[in-house]
Amino acid sequence: MNSWLSQHWQALSQTLRQLVNTPLSSLLSIVVIGIAFSLPLGIYTLLGNLQTISEDVVKMPQLSLFLKLNATQADIENINSQLEEFPSIASFQFISKEIALQQLQQESGLADIASNLISNPLPDAFIINTQQISPDDLENIRTTIKKWPEIAHVQVDTDWARRLDALLRLGQLAVLMLAVLLSFALIIVVFNTIRLQILTKRDEIEVSKLIGATDSYIQRPFLYFGAIQGIAGAAAAWFFIALSIQTINESLIELTQLYATDFHLSHLSLQDSLSLLVFSALLGWLGARLSVAQHLSHIEPE
Amino acid sequence: MISFVNVSKRYPDGFEALKNVAFTIHPGELVLLTGHSGAGKSTMLKLIAAIERPTYGSIMVSDQNINALKKNAIPFLRRSLGLIFQDQKILYDRTVFANVMLPLQIRSFEKKTAAGRVRAALDKVGLLGKENAYPVTLSGGEKQRLCIARAVVHRPSILIADEPTANLDVDYAQSIMEVFRSFHQVGVTVLIATHDTSLLNDTRYRTLTLNQGKLVV
Numbered sequence: 001m002n003s004w005l006s007q008h009w010q011a012l013s014q015t016l017r018q019l020v021n022t023p024l025s026s027l028l029s030i031v032v033i034g035i036a037f038s039l040p041l042g043i044y045t046l047l048g049n050l051q052t053i054s055e056d057v058v059k060m061p062q063l064s065l066f067l068k069l070n071a072t073q074a075d076i077e078n079i080n081s082q083l084e085e086f087p088s089i090a091s092f093q094f095i096s097k098e099i100a101l102q103q104l105q106q107e108s109g110l111a112d113i114a115s116n117l118i119s120n121p122l123p124d125a126f127i128i129n130t131q132q133i134s135p136d137d138l139e140n141i142r143t144t145i146k147k148w149p150e151i152a153h154v155q156v157d158t159d160w161a162r163r164l165d166a167l168l169r170l171g172q173l174a175v176l177m178l179a180v181l182l183s184f185a186l187i188i189v190v191f192n193t194i195r196l197q198i199l200t201k202r203d204e205i206e207v208s209k210l211i212g213a214t215d216s217y218i219q220r221p222f223l224y225f226g227a228i229q230g231i232a233g234a235a236a237a238w239f240f241i242a243l244s245i246q247t248i249n250e251s252l253i254e255l256t257q258l259y260a261t262d263f264h265l266s267h268l269s270l271q272d273s274l275s276l277l278v279f280s281a282l283l284g285w286l287g288a289r290l291s292v293a294q295h296l297s298h299i300e301p302e
Numbered sequence: 303m304i305s306f307v308n309v310s311k312r313y314p315d316g317f318e319a320l321k322n323v324a325f326t327i328h329p330g331e332l333v334l335l336t337g338h339s340g341a342g343k344s345t346m347l348k349l350i351a352a353i354e355r356p357t358y359g360s361i362m363v364s365d366q367n368i369n370a371l372k373k374n375a376i377p378f379l380r381r382s383l384g385l386i387f388q389d390q391k392i393l394y395d396r397t398v399f400a401n402v403m404l405p406l407q408i409r410s411f412e413k414k415t416a417a418g419r420v421r422a423a424l425d426k427v428g429l430l431g432k433e434n435a436y437p438v439t440l441s442g443g444e445k446q447r448l449c450i451a452r453a454v455v456h457r458p459s460i461l462i463a464d465e466p467t468a469n470l471d472v473d474y475a476q477s478i479m480e481v482f483r484s485f486h487q488v489g490v491t492v493l494i495a496t497h498d499t500s501l502l503n504d505t506r507y508r509t510l511t512l513n514q515g516k517l518v519v
């Protein structure tokens with residue numbers, strides 16, 4: 001056990017020495033991997049941020065129910081009582097055409113237009129908050145209410161969020177494909193670095209084989225190198241994204257203050273970040289493993 | 303300790319370097335192997351270390367059948383040997399000390415013990431003062447002694463040397479031979495391939511002679 005540990009420790013320190021001894025080429029390939037990874041990673045992070053918004057909206061579905069312009073007070077009361085008995089509606093609120101007009105007038109820029117109107121063009125409306133229900137149920141409510149008399153239009157306010165959500169899922173698929181593609185790129189970069197390393201260490205490998213080094217002993221530093229390169233590349237990508245988020249958030253502050261909301265981009269979760277590191281370590285290891293299998297067997301002492 | 307039974311070696315290009323060779327070297331023996339250039343001396347030593355595999359016949363080394371050895375067992379065979387190569391195989395990018403450390407490093411020796419052993423081996427061949435030197439700065443004889451130190455640092459029971467005194471003058475050759483004798487005296491089995499007549503004149507030791515790949519009796 002002790003000797004097993006010391007073997008691995010030896011291989012690891014050899015690997016780190018290799019990294020330090022060739023700083024430029026090490027740095028270069030790490031940055032290349034970092035840049036390649038930051039593309040899908042950046043999109044993924046952005047999608048994640050947009051998804052939290054759309055999820056928040058989808059979680060509180062809202063319906064707007066517009067009455068016909070000629071609806072009477074009796075119609076309104078009728079609808080009111082029907083809504084009270086309707087299942088899966090959490091709350092609703094009546095907004096009369098007068099209040100709607102007032103609201104319109106209060107909104108800056110539109111005041112002039114509103115006060116110039118001869119008659120009120122706005123309909124009476126109900127804003128309905130449903131309980132948490134599936135999009136299908138929401139659609140059912142919409143079609144049911146639509147059939148009631150004196151209803152002009154029922155609008156599901158979460159439609160755009162659902163469309164966004166669907167779009168985000170499409171985006172995620174694209175990211176996945178991009179990630180797969182760039183994972184191959186990482187494997188190839190590591191494969192090639194290890195190939196060059198094996199070439200420059202040819203003599204050492206040959207002598208080691210001659211004096212009785214096992215294949216796993218010879219391979220070990222290269223495998224470590226591949227894994228470390230993967231991790232370092234992923235960490236670089238993570239850092240690039242962190243930097244971008246920082247920059248974007250700084251300029252967002254101004255915008256959010258203007259709209260009095262608290263929206264900011266957040267980075268990958270801890271779990272996602274760790275998965276990223278583990279995944280890229282595995283990819284790097286795989287690239288090194290393939291390279292070693294391909295190139296070490298060619299070095300036979302004579 | 304080492305025995306060849308009807309061993310032939312044909313290289314991939316069809317050249318037959320060893321023809322029906324048979325001999326036995328007993329534990330603790332010091333044996334010299336000689337023959338003209340191209341006679342097959344190096345080929346024979348490579349067969350012992352499984353660097354080349356025989357075409358016919360069987361080879362036993364320390365009770366192991368080399369023919370039946372699996373690929374992943376070869377490193378462990380080589381660890382039981384101390385090998386000195388005709389082309390030396392010195393690593394020029396590291397110090398004398400690091401070169402001699404290599405056999406212990408692949409065995410994952412503890413650092414302090416290993417350093418002690420390396421110094422002892424360098425002391426034995428008279429290179430202790432040069433441990434931090436790089437191999438390019440060494441003379442021909444010093445390089446040969448570096449190779450010996452690397453071959454014995456892990457205390458093998460069999461020492462196999464291919465032309466350890468090549469290109470050295472008589473005095474140097476004698477001092478290197480002295481080192482081999484001292485290993486022989488402590489019970490190490492030693493096999494030296496050479497065509498250095500100053501070594502061969504020593505009648506104390508058995509000599510195997512190869513001629514065109516055949517053992518001369």
Ligand SMILES: Nc1ncnc2c1ncn2[C@@H]1O[C@H](COP(=O)(O)OP(=O)(O)OP(=O)(O)O)[C@@H](O)[C@H]1O
Binds near residue numbers: 314317319339344345
């Ligand atoms: N890898 C190889 N492929 C083909 N032929 C080889 C190979 N290695 C050696 N030979 C041939 O086998 C013969 C014996 O070679 P070997 O190296 O064993 O000779 P040697 O006795 O050690 O000679 P020297 O004293 O010059 O070192 C030579 O004719 C050589 O050309």
Ligand SMILES: [Mg+2]
Binds near residue numbers: 343
């Ligand atoms: Mg030879």
